[in-house]
Amino acid sequence: MIVMTLERVPPSLRGELTRWLIEVHTGVYVGNVSATVRDLLWDKAVQHARAGRCTQMFRSANEQGFAIRMHGEGRRTLVDLEGYALVAVKDARYDTLKAEHGLSEELETL
Numbered sequence: 809m810i811v812m813t814l815e816r817v818p819p820s821l822r823g824e825l826t827r828w829l830i831e832v833h834t835g836v837y838v839g840n841v842s843a844t845v846r847d848l849l850w851d852k853a854v855q856h857a858r859a860g861r862c863t864q865m866f867r868s869a870n871e872q873g874f875a876i877r878m879h880g881e882g883r884r885t886l887v888d889l890e891g892y893a894l895v896a897v898k899d900a901r902y903d904t905l906k907a908e909h910g911l912s913e914e915l916e917t918l
Contacts, residue, residue: 810846810866812837814853815880817860824852854879 829839861880868875
């Protein structure tokens with residue numbers, strides 16, 4: 809199963825995703841596709857997102873049981889904390905905490 813979210817992307821991209829996934833809420837898509845189709849949908853979303861933002865979550869054989877990938881600028885970013893994927897909100901304390909904890913950011917797939 810995968811979940812994809814799209815923000816500020818062209819309507820044509822949103823329409824393309826509805827061929828493979830169900831739009832359960834504006835910009836939120838859910839479906840059950842193969843790994844190959846999942847990766848092709850991600851590539852298409854990244855290629856056509858322009859200034860928008862895309863997020864994809866899918867089942868994975870790791871401690872959390874899922875993987876996340878994000879594309880585009882935004883206040884939220886992925887960080888890796890001892891092998892766990894966390895979402896950090898970039899605010900005034902973000903850079904300080906990042907340096908204190910040695911967090912790596914902007915990981916495509918965890």
